[in-house]
Amino acid sequence: MNPYLPFVTDWLIARWPYWNSAKATSAFAQLLGQEGGAAMAPYRHFEDKAALMGAVALKGFAMLEAEAARANEATDSGEALTAQGLADVGFARAHPALFRLMFADGAGLGLPHEDCHGAYALMTRQVAELAPNCAHAGALAC
Template identity: 65%
Template sequence: MVSADSPSLHDRLVDRALALVEEGGADVSLRAVARAAGVSAMAPYRHFEDKSALLAAVALRGFGLMEAVAREADAVDDPAEALTAQGLAYIGFARTHPALFQLMFADNAGLALPHDECRGAYRLMARRVEQLCPTDAEAGALACWGLVHGLATLALDGRLPPAPAMERAALGMMTRGLATPA
């Protein structure tokens, strides 16, 4: 019998698939996930149509995790400092979860998700951009996301060695630029 506080089989399967993704395992098949979850090979099919559906659920979980990290970074009053902290958290998330980040942003699993379900961290960032740059918030949010995502991608590609002070300085330049009237 499953207790009320134990995760559902759906959640357990997503947890196990996420673990396999993060371990860098090439075999993130439904069969491998079932084995990792300790269930029959057919059990995942009651929750996921196929491997793509399972990986989409993992990518969606990743967007939730990223939003939680961004929310934690956003817990300061100053909009510029919050925006910088969010950017550092985004880059840190990519470095900490490289395979998941790849799944979320460069794999069909993440790209196939409904756009609105993946925007929690973006909405937090956009709110802070609007506080700094109310007259052109949409363009500012796009510029901010482009810079942060670019830095995260460069970090994962090995083109940006860990340099927190430099990353903070680059993000600080961005926030100052957003706050400067045109």
């Protein structure tokens, strides 16, 4: 694993509201110029732009999973499921560009499923607990 990956992705996530994947190159130049860095510095740590965007999306999935895990702490399955749904919506509202990158812009869609489904897995477990005989019907077939 690239030792700079956590630093670079955390830096990008912290600045994500100021740019999106469609304007990444000019946004990097602007952001890095403001901080005294080289415009192409983040790319040095990744194979290409798609790998960089995938790493940022993967970090977003980890953040979403952490939010869902906090929501999952409710003792009642129904309350936990409701809290998880609210956490998902809250995450999307707090990080709209990152959410788009994860679910709509392609970077997140190309990641291995097992790396991205943690929050969804928590939700499906709650559905299975609430409706054990028909969990497949309520497990959001997406």
